[in-house]
Amino acid sequence: MARYDAVVVGGGLLGCAVAWHLARAGTRVLVVEKDQLNRHASGQNAGSLHFQLEYRMVEHGDDAARLAARALPLHLDAMRAWAGLETDLGRPCGVAQRGGLMLAETPAQVAALDRKAALEREYGLDVEILEGERLRELAPYLADSVRAAALLPGEGKANPRLVTPAFAHAATAHGAEIRTGHRVTALHRDGGRWHLTGADGRLDTADTVVLAAGVWTTELAAMADVRLPAFPVGLTMSATARTAPLLPHLVQHVGRRLSMKQTGEGNILLGGGWPAKLVTRHGRVDLDHNPELRYESLTGNADAARVVPAVMGLPVIRSWTGMTTLTPDQLPLLGPIPRRPGLYAATGGSAFTLGPTYARLLAATLLGGQPDLSLDDYSPARFGALNFV
Amino acid sequence: MNPEPDVVVVGAGPAGLAAAAVLGRHGARVLVVDEQQRPGGQIYRQPPTGFTRPDRHARAGQALLAEAAAAPNVGWLPDSTAWGVFGTRAGLDDYAGPAPGPGRIRVGVHTPAGGRMLEPAALLLTAGAYDLPVPFPGWTLPGVLTAGGVQTFVKAQGLLPGRRVVLAGGHPLLLVVAAQLVEAGATVVEVAFSQHLRTLVPGPRDLLAALGSAGKLAEGAAALATLHRARVPIRFGTAVSSAAGADAVTSVTLSRVDPAGAPVAGGERALACDVLALGYGFVPSTELARQAGCAVRWRPAEGGWVVEHDEWLRTSVPGVSAAGELTGVAGAEQAEVEGRLAAYGILRELGRLDAARARTLARPVRRLLARRRRFAAAVLSRFAPAAALLDALLTDDTVVCRCEEVRAGDISRALCDHPHLGTANAVKLLTRAGMGLCQGRSCAPAVCRLVAQTGRTAQQVGTFTAQAPVKPVPLAVLAADRAV
Numbered sequence: 001m002a003r004y005d006a007v008v009v010g011g012g013l014l015g016c017a018v019a020w021h022l023a024r025a026g027t028r029v030l031v032v033e034k035d036q037l038n039r040h041a042s043g044q045n046a047g048s049l050h051f052q053l054e055y056r057m058v059e060h061g062d063d064a065a066r067l068a069a070r071a072l073p074l075h076l077d078a079m080r081a082w083a084g085l086e087t088d089l090g091r092p093c094g095v096a097q098r099g100g101l102m103l104a105e106t107p108a109q110v111a112a113l114d115r116k117a118a119l120e121r122e123y124g125l126d127v128e129i130l131e132g133e134r135l136r137e138l139a140p141y142l143a144d145s146v147r148a149a150a151l152l153p154g155e156g157k158a159n160p161r162l163v164t165p166a167f168a169h170a171a172t173a174h175g176a177e178i179r180t181g182h183r184v185t186a187l188h189r190d191g192g193r194w195h196l197t198g199a200d201g202r203l204d205t206a207d208t209v210v211l212a213a214g215v216w217t218t219e220l221a222a223m224a225d226v227r228l229p230a231f232p233v234g235l236t237m238s239a240t241a242r243t244a245p246l247l248p249h250l251v252q253h254v255g256r257r258l259s260m261k262q263t264g265e266g267n268i269l270l271g272g273g274w275p276a277k278l279v280t281r282h283g284r285v286d287l288d289h290n291p292e293l294r295y296e297s298l299t300g301n302a303d304a305a306r307v308v309p310a311v312m313g314l315p316v317i318r319s320w321t322g323m324t325t326l327t328p329d330q331l332p333l334l335g336p337i338p339r340r341p342g343l344y345a346a347t348g349g350s351a352f353t354l355g356p357t358y359a360r361l362l363a364a365t366l367l368g369g370q371p372d373l374s375l376d377d378y379s380p381a382r383f384g385a386l387n388f389v
Numbered sequence: 390m391n392p393e394p395d396v397v398v399v400g401a402g403p404a405g406l407a408a409a410a411v412l413g414r415h416g417a418r419v420l421v422v423d424e425q426q427r428p429g430g431q432i433y434r435q436p437p438t439g440f441t442r443p444d445r446h447a448r449a450g451q452a453l454l455a456e457a458a459a460a461p462n463v464g465w466l467p468d469s470t471a472w473g474v475f476g477t478r479a480g481l482d483d484y485a486g487p488a489p490g491p492g493r494i495r496v497g498v499h500t501p502a503g504g505r506m507l508e509p510a511a512l513l514l515t516a517g518a519y520d521l522p523v524p525f526p527g528w529t530l531p532g533v534l535t536a537g538g539v540q541t542f543v544k545a546q547g548l549l550p551g552r553r554v555v556l557a558g559g560h561p562l563l564l565v566v567a568a569q570l571v572e573a574g575a576t577v578v579e580v581a582f583s584q585h586l587r588t589l590v591p592g593p594r595d596l597l598a599a600l601g602s603a604g605k606l607a608e609g610a611a612a613l614a615t616l617h618r619a620r621v622p623i624r625f626g627t628a629v630s631s632a633a634g635a636d637a638v639t640s641v642t643l644s645r646v647d648p649a650g651a652p653v654a655g656g657e658r659a660l661a662c663d664v665l666a667l668g669y670g671f672v673p674s675t676e677l678a679r680q681a682g683c684a685v686r687w688r689p690a691e692g693g694w695v696v697e698h699d700e701w702l703r704t705s706v707p708g709v710s711a712a713g714e715l716t717g718v719a720g721a722e723q724a725e726v727e728g729r730l731a732a733y734g735i736l737r738e739l740g741r742l743d744a745a746r747a748r749t750l751a752r753p754v755r756r757l758l759a760r761r762r763r764f765a766a767a768v769l770s771r772f773a774p775a776a777a778l779l780d781a782l783l784t785d786d787t788v789v790c791r792c793e794e795v796r797a798g799d800i801s802r803a804l805c806d807h808p809h810l811g812t813a814n815a816v817k818l819l820t821r822a823g824m825g826l827c828q829g830r831s832c833a834p835a836v837c838r839l840v841a842q843t844g845r846t847a848q849q850v851g852t853f854t855a856q857a858p859v860k861p862v863p864l865a866v867l868a869a870d871r872a873v
Contacts, residue, residue: 036814265793292475
């Protein structure tokens with residue numbers, strides 16, 4: 001039996017980043033990961049640093065958008081955090097913040113863009129609506145059908161292949177332990193400490209446990225008899241062959257599912273929320289199988305890319321699916337779990353884009369300090385009605 | 390619009406041709422999707438329409454090509470790529486997208502006329518195999534080709550890729566290709582086998598098994614006679630350890646190797662040439678099968694990861710069968726026999742043959758198959774390259790993934806720097822090896838070897854996940870299908 005101050009369950013961006021913060025503060029911390037580090041959402045997403053509200057947050061009307069906007073303080077913090085991350089970690093993470101454009105092609109979409117920008121400005125986001133000459137000058141690659149775009153200069157991309165390994169490397173440099181291929185199968189509290197049992201029977205104990213396990217967070221919480229309302233969603237991404245630099249910005253769409261960017265190597269990455277089918281076995285969702293690619297998502301995503309005509313001649317060289325975690329209000333699930341002393345959750349929301357901020361704030365809470373941004377809006381306590389004990 | 394085919398066959402080599410002929414004769418509507426202009430696959434490759442210079446192999450395949458061409462109900466989609474299989478993971482009954490017809494499989498195909506979605510009741514994968522890529526210093530120079538690639542030049546249009554050719558590797562195909570080159574007018578400088586002769590000479594029991602494949606032996610003997618007449622040196626225990634040249638290969642270094650396959654220091658000599666043809670064996674083209682979700686298993690003597698199947702060559706995915714090299718590399722004759730067997734299995738599945746009749750028809754095919762398998766086990770496994778040789782050839786500076794220009798040293802460093810990495814997919818994600826146009830067809834064997842050297846088994850390391858489109862498809866083609 002090994003004793004730790006903290007065990008982080010989940011070897012993704014959040015888990016490794018929380019471990020880095022804790023290890024730097026002198027905490028004895030272990031990260032356990034059932035697969036390989038960076039194997040799931042952290043390494044499978046398309047690396048957007050999107051700080052404007054996304055299509056999925058504005059497609060369900062103004063009230064839903066207003067609720068989702070409560071995460072905007074985190075967006076502002078994360079925009080700064082990414083800018084300094086490579087320096088902090090001493091490793092390349094492919095961060096490039098050359099601006100992001102959210103496109104509108106119809107009058108209704110232009111109006112939606114205006115409403116969205118007004119809401120974002122309330123929170124201090126520096127969004128500007130561009131049209132006509134100014135838009136073409138900034139983004140000559142856009143199709144004629146694009147009427148307007150909301151520009152946020154701090155948006156851009158990071159490289160999901162590199163970010164989590166960089167956090168992991170920095171964490172281990174400060175003494176964190178990482179154990180891959182280790183699946184937690186039981187979690188209970190005894191004698192004032194958390195006991196974690198692995199699939200191989202190995203036992204670890206800790207004062208504090210952080211559940212940063214993406215779509216597996218809910219089943220881990222259930223091991224501690226806690227219900228968390230977080231839901232797996234399958235997503236589709238695809239990549240074209242490399243091409244000469246043509247797309248310096250992150251491109252999204254206010255009325256369709258679309259994200260586009262060009263990697264440092266030259267590939268165009270396509271994504272933006274095209275669904276993939278969760279695999280079911282015996283009538284139940286099986287999270288251990290990657291979601292199934294839907295033909296309609298691949299072709300739909302390709303069709304949405306017409307807003308940048310120059311990419312249409314490029315060959316698509318692969319597509320892949322992954323899972324992300326959604327909560328009912330689209331806000332993060334971040335903070336202490338009520339009535340489970342020392343048990344914390346970190347998932348949901350835009351957990352890649354906001355990951356460095358989630359990790360910093362959660363670590364500050366864990367270390368007994370007062371985080372400089374309130375986590376109240378994101379606390380698991382808002383779903384306290386789901387748990388009777 | 391044509392009615393949907395009952396069966397889509399992917400690949401028009403021996404397995405696909407034989408299957409299409411059997412299926413068509415029994416009344417199933419068949420559509421054969423093939424990347425080439427004309428059917429035949431690599432082994433029975435035909436010259437383009439208008440060319441008239443059949444070679445020995447084309448003649449060998451004439452009977453099968455004619456059988457398939459004469460079969461009713463068989464349609465052809467040449468110059469086309471099947472790039473993705475959909476709706477196979479979840480039960481089709483709870484598939485959330487637009488459902489295919491009951492019991493149908495969706496296959497995305499890229500044809501010269503654009504994208505097309507086929508919805509057959511059964512899918513037969515007979516995509517064959519490709520040359521095992523063996524990275525070593527200089528292997529990416531122009532003029533360094535695979536034996537199969539050289540054969541394509543010669544067979545398709547009678548072209549010679551160069552004048553002075555060195556052939557090296559360990560597969561008997563080298564002898565056949567060398568003879569074809571001699572007959573086409575090239576100078577074959579040397580044929581070098583990495584194995585020592587005594588490991589290649591079959592024992593009495595193996596010879597007995599090989600008798601079942603008299604055609605193969607005769608082919609080898611004829612090639613040897615041609616090479617002997619042309620005074621081509623054939624050396625054993627010899628491997629090409631590097632290739633050099635400014636813009637293209639101009640010379641290669643040959644090294645003596647010990648019986649375990651490791652190069653012996655001091656035994657190097659240089660040969661001038663403008664083509665180096667490498668034939669170390671074959672890797673099954675399992676990418677579409679893996680993308681479809683078919684289970685695979687590790688069979689190093691049969692080419693690596695091969696598709697699992699039952700006695701009717703049905704894969705783990707309902708409605709999807711596989712035949713030929715995908716089930717383990719064993720040559721054209723076995724592929725043809727497997728194609729027939731798979732066809733009987735599909736006819737049985739489709740209700741076009743009752744179980745008893747299918748069993749009866751399959752019986753002689755099964756007998757033939759057992760004989761071919763004995764031959765394959767006895768002979769082909771001898772030609773697999775030695776691990777010691779592959780490891781010695783792979784220097785730190787050697788490019789492993791040529792699409793993304795990742796060197797062996799980059800991968801070794803990543804493994805050292807991130808000791809938690811233990812799978813091919815994790816290494817791909819960190820290093821980009823396997824992320825290029827070929828989706829790792831070229832680099833997967835070498836990358837997997839490097840990961841396994843950290844003390845992991847081939848099963849633990851796995852291989853790269855195959856992702857649709859398994860071969861590149863223009864974005865505009867995908868987008869156009871959305872508009873339909």
